[in-house]
Amino acid sequence: MSAFYEGLRNLFIGLAEAGTLPEAFQYAFVINSLLCALVIGPLLGCVGTMVVAKRMAFFSQAVGNAALTGVAIGVLIGESYTSPYISMFSFCIAFGILLNYTKGRTKMSSDTLIGVFLSISLALGASLILFVSARVNTHILESVLFGSILTVNDLDMNILLVVTVITLALGIPLYNRMMVSSLNQSLAHVRGIKVDALEYIFVILLTIITVACVKIIGAILVEALLLIPAAAARNISRNLKSFVWMTVLISTLSCIGGILIPMQWDLPLPSGGAIVLVAAIFFILTTSLKGILPVFREARM
Amino acid sequence: MQGPAIHVEQLSLTLGAVAILAPMSFTIESGNIHCLIGPNGGGKTSTLRCLLGQMPHQGRIRIDWYENRHCGYVPQLIEIEKTLPLTVRDFLTLLMQQKPAFLGTSNDTQQHIDVILEKTRFTDKQNLMLGSLSGGERQRLLFAQALYPDPALLILDEPMTSLDEAGMHNFEELILDFKAAGGTIIWVNHDLEQVSRLADQVTVIDRGLLAHGPTSSVIDEKMRQGIYRQAGAE
Incomplete structure (x- = not known):
């Protein structure tokens, strides 16, 4: 794959040098981050619609926080601190499975349980990462939390590609x-849908997506990019098809805009923060549109 | 079509240390409308969930299927996030095809959806979002989805809650048509007048079997008063 990425980078750099593309494309890291954005945008957009339907936004935040602990453990056992995959x-898969297992076996509300796991994962992750960052690199916490496009390399892109596939x-x-099992579990059971197995599959997918996106978006902002484009699209969608495609579009534009x-x-913003801020602008726009144009209001037809 | 006969043998249910259902045995005849009645919290829905295979239980449930083994299920009213942009047609597409609904609906699925919307007189509501449906409309949609694929057994869990008079009439018509075609219906119902009018057999459940048999022999004035008294006492 490295030869493929190299070919793409050379193509973009050539176009930038010829003046066809902006000057920023002369840098390999810009091209790397844009390639990642073109994968992450549609991926998070599509999965985000399911996250909204399943009301699991805070779940992905808890997993994002768990990634902090994962990074710290990686550094402690000798993995590279820039890619402790x-x-x-x-750690994150074990964390996600444990959270889902506990959710199915307690009478506690899902919100409360996820809140407890979220707080534990943040406290544990922040403590461990501050402990190890003294040994390796003081900026590690900032880059894990908010993303760092400067450090995206071929390995990160390969991991992202495998997770996407x-x-x-x-x-x-x-x-x-x-989607059916998130609407009504009894109905799903009767239709032969393995609700529990699907729940675990979704949790594992959401976990590996979150981990693969940590470097670009940051551990605590992956959840925002899963949620905000879907929430923005929901404002102006009248059916499932438009909801999914609009979410994918907003998510992709946010990723590209947040990087470029x-x-x-020349703004000193972390990539994750900028991406989420662009997504937030879309949310404000669609919310305003919904308020202004009667066609987007949820009146009965 | 011939609906299945169902034999419930020594079915009991315990959750932790709490006995939900004492051992009970009864038979649901093929092609019958069989109502489960009894006070709230008496175990009717738990019995249904055992029949649907969703609850670990003691005892045995034997279903004698004929050529068609499909079961349609109408749950109690579903609550969904009201702002989720999911139309009636989207909902049916999700249930009726493998291809992701956001990639479009196949011609085959379109035709099946048209037929069941027509049957349940829901065609004019097909582009409404689920969140904007009234309780009764949502109930009709749940009934519509149960009609695909063509079921031999219909399991209804208080489907008439929130229906207006026209909705109820349409519902009763559909149930009687299904029975006339040979289907078996298991129906949790609180409306004793409706049960007396439509059911062939009745099982009264209150943490176990209270009574079972043909409707006319089970539901009498004494039974009406008994059930209402117990339900009202809770």
Whole structure:
């Protein structure tokens, strides 16, 4: 894959040098981050619609926080502090499965339970990462929390690509069944849908997506990019098809805008923060549109 | 079509240390409308969930299927997030096809949806969002989805809650048509007048079996008073 990325980078750099593309495209890291944005945008957009339907936004935040612990463990066991994927994936998947297992076996409300896990994962992750950052790099906490496009490399892009392929391979054939089980579990059971198995599959997908996006968007902002584009699209969608595609569009534009805008105007913003701020602008726009144009109001037809 | 006969043998249910249902045995005849009645909290919905295979239980449930093994289920009113942009047609597409609904509806699925919307007189509501449907309309939609794929057994969990008079009439018509075609219906119902009018057999459940048999022999004035008294006392 490295040769493929290199070819793409050379193509973009050539176009930038010829003046066809803006000057920023002369830098390999800009092209890397844009390639990631073009994958992350549609991926998070599509999954975000399911996250909204399943009301699992805080779940992905809890997993994002767990990634902090994953990074810290990775550094402690000797993984590279810029890409501690083995420990991040292992810890976050175990965390996600444990959270889902507990959710199915307690009478506590889902909100409360996720809140408890979220707080524990944040406290544990922040403590551990501050402890290890003294040993390696003091900026590690900031880059894990808010993303750092400068450090995206071929390995990160490969991981993102593999996660995307797994998500598409499982998510597309199971999309309808996942959506039905989130609407009514009894109905789903009767229709032969394995509700519990699907729940675990979705939790694992959401976890690996979150981990793969940590470097670009940041651990605490992945959840925002899963939620805000879907919430923005929901304001102006009249059916499922427009909801999903509008979410994908807003999510992709937010990723591209969040990467290009700070470069264009030399703004000292972390990539994750800028991406989420662009998404927030879309949310404000669609909310205003909904208020202004009667066609978007939820009146009965 | 011939609906299945169902034999419930020594069915009992315990959750933790709490006995939900004492052992009970009864038979649901093929092609019958069989109502489950009894006070709230008496275990009717738990019995249904055992029949649907959703609850671990003691005892045995034997279903004698004929050529068609499909079961349609109408749950109690579903609550969904009101702002989720999901139309009636989207909802049916999600249930009726494998291809993700956001990639479009296949021609085959479109035709099946048209038929069941027509049957349940819901065609004019097909583009409404689920969140904007009234309780009765949502109930009719839940009934509509149960008609695909063509079921031999219909399991209804208080489906008439929130229906207006026209909705109830349409509902009763559909149930009687289904029975006339040979289907079996299991129906949790609180309306004793309706049960007396439509059911062939009745099972009265209150943490176990209170009575079982043909409607006319089970539901008498004494039974009406008994059930209402118990329900009212809760």
